[in-house]
Amino acid sequence: MNNGEKNRLKDSIFKYIGIFACFIGLFLLAIFIGNILYDGFNRIDWSFLTSLPSRKAEKAGILTAWSGSLWIVIFTFIIAVPIGISAGVYLEEYSRKNKLSTILEINISNLAGVPSIIYGLLGLEIFVRLSKMGSSVLAGSFTLALLVLPIIIVATREALKAVPSTIRAASYGLGATKWQTTWYQVLPAASGGILTGVILAISRAVGETAPLIVVGALAYVPFTPKGPMDEFTVLPIQIFNWISRPQHEFAINAAAAIIILLFITFTMNGIAVYFRNKWQKKINW
Amino acid sequence: MQRIKEKIIEFILGATALITILTTIGIIWVLLSESLEFFKEVSIFDFVTDTEWTPLFANKHFGILPLISGTLLTTIIAISVSLPIGLTIAIYLSEYAPKKLKKIIKPLLEILAAVPTVVYGFFALLVVTPFLQKFIPEMAGFNSLSAGIVMGIMIIPFISSLSEDALSAVPKSLRESSYALGATKLQTSFKVMVPAASSGIIVSVILAFSRAIGETMIVAIAAGQQPRLTFNPLVPVETITAYIVQVSLGDVQHDSLEYRTIFAAGITLFVFTFILNNISFWIRKKFREEYE
Numbered sequence: 001m002n003n004g005e006k007n008r009l010k011d012s013i014f015k016y017i018g019i020f021a022c023f024i025g026l027f028l029l030a031i032f033i034g035n036i037l038y039d040g041f042n043r044i045d046w047s048f049l050t051s052l053p054s055r056k057a058e059k060a061g062i063l064t065a066w067s068g069s070l071w072i073v074i075f076t077f078i079i080a081v082p083i084g085i086s087a088g089v090y091l092e093e094y095s096r097k098n099k100l101s102t103i104l105e106i107n108i109s110n111l112a113g114v115p116s117i118i119y120g121l122l123g124l125e126i127f128v129r130l131s132k133m134g135s136s137v138l139a140g141s142f143t144l145a146l147l148v149l150p151i152i153i154v155a156t157r158e159a160l161k162a163v164p165s166t167i168r169a170a171s172y173g174l175g176a177t178k179w180q181t182t183w184y185q186v187l188p189a190a191s192g193g194i195l196t197g198v199i200l201a202i203s204r205a206v207g208e209t210a211p212l213i214v215v216g217a218l219a220y221v222p223f224t225p226k227g228p229m230d231e232f233t234v235l236p237i238q239i240f241n242w243i244s245r246p247q248h249e250f251a252i253n254a255a256a257a258i259i260i261l262l263f264i265t266f267t268m269n270g271i272a273v274y275f276r277n278k279w280q281k282k283i284n285w
Numbered sequence: 286m287q288r289i290k291e292k293i294i295e296f297i298l299g300a301t302a303l304i305t306i307l308t309t310i311g312i313i314w315v316l317l318s319e320s321l322e323f324f325k326e327v328s329i330f331d332f333v334t335d336t337e338w339t340p341l342f343a344n345k346h347f348g349i350l351p352l353i354s355g356t357l358l359t360t361i362i363a364i365s366v367s368l369p370i371g372l373t374i375a376i377y378l379s380e381y382a383p384k385k386l387k388k389i390i391k392p393l394l395e396i397l398a399a400v401p402t403v404v405y406g407f408f409a410l411l412v413v414t415p416f417l418q419k420f421i422p423e424m425a426g427f428n429s430l431s432a433g434i435v436m437g438i439m440i441i442p443f444i445s446s447l448s449e450d451a452l453s454a455v456p457k458s459l460r461e462s463s464y465a466l467g468a469t470k471l472q473t474s475f476k477v478m479v480p481a482a483s484s485g486i487i488v489s490v491i492l493a494f495s496r497a498i499g500e501t502m503i504v505a506i507a508a509g510q511q512p513r514l515t516f517n518p519l520v521p522v523e524t525i526t527a528y529i530v531q532v533s534l535g536d537v538q539h540d541s542l543e544y545r546t547i548f549a550a551g552i553t554l555f556v557f558t559f560i561l562n563n564i565s566f567w568i569r570k571k572f573r574e575e576y577e
Binding site: 115236 | 290291294295297298299301302304305306308309311312315316319321369370373374376379381382389392395396397399400401402403404406407408409410412413437438441469470471472473474492493496498499500501502505506509529530533534540547548551554555558559561562563566
């Protein structure tokens with residue numbers, strides 16, 4: 001074999017290594033998920049979804065966990081979405097290129113890199129203690145809202161950037177003001193991209209565990225929250241709590257709860273990808 | 286009237302953008318103020334040189350080194366899993382794969398990063414550790430190896446997608462000149478493309494590193510809660526993040542020294558990630574226009 005042949009052989013070997021690398025991670029994830037389905041699928045039934053937590057593994061359910069997650073998601077949505085979109089609109093449509101806008105930009109990319117547990121410490125001090133909200137749904141939601149804000153802002157800006165400037169010019173030409181142009185023309189045109197970002201942000205909030213543990217969400221709450229000032233737990237914390245117990249029955253409960261959590265996450269991500277594709281087709285003006 | 290309305294709207298929009306600045310100020314203020322209280326009682330010198338971390342015991346030591354070593358150990362294991370795989374994926378996707386395949390694989394890989402971390406913790410503790418114990422019987426139930434490997438799988442898409450962007454940004458002419466000289470795809474990839482895209486690849490590794498340092502649930506579940514200064518991947522360790530979780534789950538009095546330790550640990554973590562993020566930002570800025 002001469003040198004050229006050797007090199008060509010190496011080349012085709014690398015091709016297979018490449019394909020292998022692409023799928024090894026997904027392959028392992030598939031094994032993991034198969035394992036979880038095997039462990040937990042039979043544990044899921046109506047009473048698992050509607051029972052309160054219990055010391056006895058076979059009686060325990062995830063009612064408080066999923067209702068807590070629902071409360072948290074709704075309030076995080078109410079807080080983060082308007083602020084995130086409005087900040088994105090300001091940065092993309094209004095702010096002039098100056099020092100302040102550069103600082104804002106660097107700051108947002110820095111915030112996106114701050115570990116989520118640090119947001120937990122921020123929430124613990126500012127919302128739980130200084131604002132005297134206690135370890136409530138509201139304190140948890142504010143904390144998660146700050147955490148997902150960079151995701152929504154960046155997605156909004158990307159979506160606005162994709163709207164061609166001719167649309168703005170046409171609107172101005174008809175005598176519309178800046179805000180009328182933004183509200184009636186630019187935002188509707190960018191809505192698909194913004195929606196994608198919002199769904200991804202909410203999906204992230206559903207799966208977050210660490211910051212909520214730090215703000216004091218409890219592992220054991222014997223009731224579902226009745227209002228935003230009540231204490232709460234969420235699905236990932238319930239899972240964490242069950243994993244930490246030595247008995248095998250609780251690991252099965254954890255697997256069952258994980259199936260539900262993964263179902264929610266994958267569905268949301270699937271919807272986000274669907275909207276992104278649909279919107280990307282549409283914006284080829 | 287219309288003009289006043291426009292001004293008010295602009296003001297409100299600007300105010301919401303300022304919330305992001307307030308968040309940063311809030312983080313720094315919270316971490317600094319509580320840590321300053323902490324360092325009134327514990328000397329910084331002890332904090333960075335003491336080799337024991339036992340703030341919850343009767344015999345208290347406040348050396349951050351064991352937590353840092355635990356954090357670095359899991360992070361290094363994670364990077365040694367994700368760097369070779371992620372970089373190979375990036376090269377394959379940008380140099381070899383047909384466009385159609387690339388379009389399918391990229392969103393599939395994103396799934397790895399979308400799975401909640403508590404789920405990965407379950408895998409590490411209840412699937413990977415028992416599996417590895419078959420081959421390494423002396424491995425403890427909590428260890429940094431399983432946690433690190435699983436974390437490595439999670440951050441593959443961080444490295445692959447940013448590195449792929451960097452490779453795709455290299456001008457076509459470079460690749461074509463290399464082919465014209467008779468080089469194979471493999472030679473072109475490793476001797477031309479990777480060096481040309483090196484700054485982007487380095488950025489991707491730094492960001493993955495920073496992500497791994499701040500990762501919490503995988504290590505809190507699978508790596509243990511025993512701070513120790515070791516680089517043995519088979520024994521329980523504790524990371525900075527796992528310590529914060531441990532204290533948060535317990536019944537620690539507000540305004541006590543134990544309570545403030547989580548802010549001292551938090552500021553250490555924040556400083557690490559802040560430096561890494563800024564280095565990556567600086568590299569990106571400095572090398573962006575190399576070919577234009």
